[in-house]
Amino acid sequence: MFLQIEQASVDYRSAADVRAAAGHAAVDSVSLTLAAGQIGVLIGPSGCGKTSLLRAVAGLERLSGGRIAIGAEVLSDRAARHHLPPEARRIGMVFQDYALFPHLDVAANVAFGINHLPAGERRERTQKMLELVGLADAGRRAPHQLSGGQQQRVALARALAPQPRLMLLDEPFSSLDVDLRERLAIELRAILKAAGTTALFVTHDQLEAFAVGDLIGVMNAGKLEQWDDAYTLYHRPLTRFVADFIGHGVFAPAQIIAGPQAESAVAGARNNAIVRTPLGDLVDSAECPLPDAYPDGKCDVLLRADDIIHDDAAPVQARIERKSFRGAEFLYTLRLRSGEQVLAHVPSHHDHQVGEWIGIRAEVDHVVTFERGG
Known part of the structure; x- marks a missing residue:
């Protein structure tokens, strides 16, 4: 398997709260795997731990237990006290706020993370990414001249440009209207599949999850209730929570x-x-x-x-x-x-x-x- 998350935990509680068994860990012993090129989606109610797990994969949160690896490389291992910093993980991230640089045009935004490449190669890769997200002719436009959906596609192109081995997306469409979200979710899946990129996607929207994911995980109170394809989640829920949450x-x-x-x-x-x-x-x-x-x-x-x-x-x-x-x-x-x-x-x-x-x-x-x- 490509991405391996084994008994991962993230706990923001104080030592006193842990001893008193007050509350629960943000992420509680979660295990899941993704094969290369697969798209996984984490879904669940607010506060269920899906974003905390995503941040742990990115290296932005340290594990309080468990292990995360990509292929043979261990990213985080609590038992071994190993934590690879975010910048060394070769992971791309896209957030709900596009974080585009307003003083740079679209092409310069996409090229921001590949400035180490020779100029000709950088231009070629930038154009390829813009073509991949359907914005081949938008390179010289300013971000504010684009719609919200177009800006999100620029953010995706920028994250894909350095050829990350894993893409993490945290509710990238939550600020967009419903019809646009559904259409972009379908487009996002096509873009990631065309790029051959493995991805882990967080959303609270079931239709987005079904449209994007090869595998979908339903989280509740820090625990992963079920990790399965959409059909099985809907027709064969393993827990009452999953049955109630889906559909x-x-x-x-x-x-x-x-x-x-x-x-x-x-x-x-x-x-x-x-x-x-x-x-x-x-x-x-x-x-x-x-x-x-x-x-x-x-x-x-x-x-x-x-x-x-x-x-x-x-x-x-x-x-x-x-x-x-x-x-x-x-x-x-x-x-x-x-x-x-x-x-x-x-x-x-x-x-x-x-x-x-x-x-x-x-x-x-x-x-x-x-x-x-x-």
């Missing part, structure tokens, strides 16, 4: 049952096990938990908004409590007669009113369950 969904009470009752209810259920919910019986032939997975089989099942289908002919009825228009669809918040709340994505052609009762049914391809009330 729109709710947890509904359920019971895993088995035996002749289950066999007659759903043909072909693995080990005759099904998950009985307020919306009917669910089964996932590959992954459905066994009845003894929880006491008396009682658990909570994750129901995502895209698991709930609007169907006027369905026997289960739900009352619309809230609706949020999203262009092609509504996000409905629904209340079942039994009291449970669910969410549903419904095509916006179906413009039902708050207070209406509509028919719904569950179509769950991936049954995800957790301990009841965990």
Whole structure:
């Protein structure tokens, strides 16, 4: 593996707080790896430790435990009391504030970190970087003459110019509007892939994470809850926090049952096990938990908004409590007669009113369950 983070910890607490077990470490024993050319993304709520981990990789924070290496070179090792300074790590960084030099034109900004190259080689590499980020004709313009998105691309070109072996990006699009962020996230992935650059990206925006990352890590209170591809994070969350943080969904009470009752209810259920919910019986032939997975089989099942289908002919009825228009669809918040709340994505052609009762049914391809009330 190219980037190796092993049990890395960053702790800003005082010795007294540590002894009293007050609070928690900013980064708490996090391990992850990236192969050369892969893009990793760290996502999580504010204060979860994602930026502290990024700064530790950059060398801007010292580890209180663990080890960070790129290939065979160790960057930080707490046990060996080794800490390579940031300027010796050959790592590029892009922040949310572009930090462009206003007195230099775009080309000079991009060339700033490669002044050691001969003039001809420096000009050639600068132009290549501007072409890579789609600003081939902007070299003589001043930074203030560019849009926010263009300025961020200049910052990226400047960071890529010295050919860093790893690129770190800390919420680079957070100051831009939503539509521009989504478009630039897609462009950023294409640019990094074209350059063959390994990167670690921090964001609080799930759509950005999905658009950019080969692997995505969800952090919570300093810990890495899951490090996986976007599909697995969404459909097979390992923890209740990940299930709740990623996507729109709710947890509904359920019971895993088995035996002749289950066999007659759903043909072909693995080990005759099904998950009985307020919306009917669910089964996932590959992954459905066994009845003894929880006491008396009682658990909570994750129901995502895209698991709930609007169907006027369905026997289960739900009352619309809230609706949020999203262009092609509504996000409905629904209340079942039994009291449970669910969410549903419904095509916006179906413009039902708050207070209406509509028919719904569950179509769950991936049954995800957790301990009841965990």
